[in-house]
Amino acid sequence: MSENSTFDAVVLKELNKPLELIKGIQFPALKSGQTLIKIFYAGLCHSQVMEARGHRGKDPYLPHMLGHEGTGEVVAVGDGVTKVAPGDYVVMTWIKGTGQEAGGCCYAGPSGETINSGGVTTFGEYAVVSENRLVRKPDGIPFDLGVLLGCALPTGAGIVLNDIKPAKGAKIAVIGLGGIGISALLAATTFDPTVLIAVDIEQSKLDLAREFGATHVFHASKDDWEAEILALTDGKGVDHAVEATGLAEMIERSFNVIRPGGGELVFASHPKAGDMIRLDPFELIKGKKIRGSWGGSSKPDRDLEILADLFRKGHLPLERLLSNTYTLHTINEALEDLENRKIIRALIKINEPPADAA
Template identity: 55%
Template sequence: MPVTFRAAVLRELNRPLAIETVEAPPLAAGQVLVKLAYSGVCHSQVMEARGGRGVDRYLPHMLGHEGSGVVVETGAGVTKVKTGDRVILGWIKGKGADAQGIRYKSGDGFINAGAVTTFNEYAVVAENRVTLLPQGLPMDVAVLFGCALPVGAGIVINIAKPAPGSTLAVFGLGGIGLSALMACKLFDCRQLIAVDVEPAKLAMARELGATATIDASQQDPVAAIRELTGGLGVDYAIESAGLVRVIEQAFDATRRFGGLCVFASHPRSGEKIALDPFELICGKRILGTWGGDANPDRDVDLLAGLFRAGKLPLASMFSRRYALDEINIALDDLEQRRSVRPLIEIDATLG
């Protein structure tokens, strides 16, 4: 029987997403049909919907890249999951077929989709974008394992690997930044500095163990970090605010002779960062990362173990839950910094 369901569709940039009824195509080899329980909302979707990524050649299309749900059906050759499995959906590639080119039927044609979408009641997903839900991990919290957590924690665990006594600053306290901050607490850092412009997020950072917080709307964060570090700057700066000037600030706040600035944010299409080349030859390093160098098949179980041990208080990120019909409110709240990580409840009865 054809599977018809509701989905949020982007038909035009800078216009609200439309809730439409669409029909899933028959599964091709390497594809999985998932009934969604929850979806997260990332700044990437705000960028897509509001034209921040430039010309969109795939309109109309569906959105969302972190979620959780239950497998309904599998296509030929799928061995990673089976019908009835509870799974995490994410954009970072893991093991399995990289099945692409998904298109859904709609009343007036077709709706494009990538290898994973989550602003919808069902999704046809590539096998390599699903990971089995670890035991003891709630399905609402699990959405963070699709993007925010593996990226933010991955920057710290897989890339920075701070030595004991290190100094570290996190710029931007959204889902990725707070995930990075939590991961820093797994290491013996001497200073952990949080930078943002929202007092509520800075208060959350203090609760999560930041040794100092800086309101970048009230003071120069680079000057403040230098004062806190005896004029040197931090050993590691992590940037996830999505703004060119913040990437530049994070680099400027990194110490010479071995300091590392890592950024995972995606500023608007066409924008460029400007760095003083002399700082580079003085031994500063800057690095962009694709997903925190995360491997879902390796890292999800590791991070789930840390969550179960009480070392990752992830539920604190969800300041509000939304219905699928409220997806545009969720995007607005995220863009206006009224929410850390909106959680979309699609079918909470699944778990």
């Protein structure tokens, strides 16, 4: 199925331990609905940090592979796969689209040990991926930038395009400027908001948000940002807030800055397992709304082309979101840099795309 009989991949063997690069993993026989992908680039986001650090609670699938956004080439397909064919260039995403749901996959390690994976994994030279986690790569999207179409953009921009759908001239706040938050802010600029507020703990990200179109920026630990937002909106609050910090406390505080009578907070952040949020129920009676978003309510087969078109028109400067490039050998450095807020999104280069690939 490839030029080699085995491949290398990064594996999570123990929680809160460094990821391990395992060599000599065997290719499994493809089942119905499965595809074999040669991976060019993968993205790394806070979901992988949480998995590796044990913040999602007990993990019954150890050892297992990680990664849920990437780009690559279809090498082979299992029975019944019609959405893609060998030779197609694809985006891999954790968000389910059309096609068969083939479930996870079990690999044999170099000593015959079982290594688990879900319906999509991207931290390896190759991966078996379920048909419904693939979308053909849109034209004009480079392979490196294309990884953002697998998670950050459909989630962050999707919250704005699919969940919020703000009216022109709305007042919007984005709290947390990682890959999802920045994507939400970029999408919000296309609706011509009268007020577009960005809140983060890193000044470099606030500077970037200002460059991207934020009308006001506040430092989460230096400014009284809740009071500042209320002052900007005549004490009422914003029409929409997007929360993407991954902290339960910030979800609660973001709820304070939306207006009564229809103001809405949508969050895609993922606090640690067991963390709870506390809200004043009277604020809900007054008409404030709060909800979570699963992948920005995106439909990958539809929305990836919409996002690609925004990129081609210059509305999504994706190259500014990928801070540093790492390899499978340096992936633990990427985890640490992301965990310590040094970067927005980590790019993992795995295989060189063909020189003539579009």
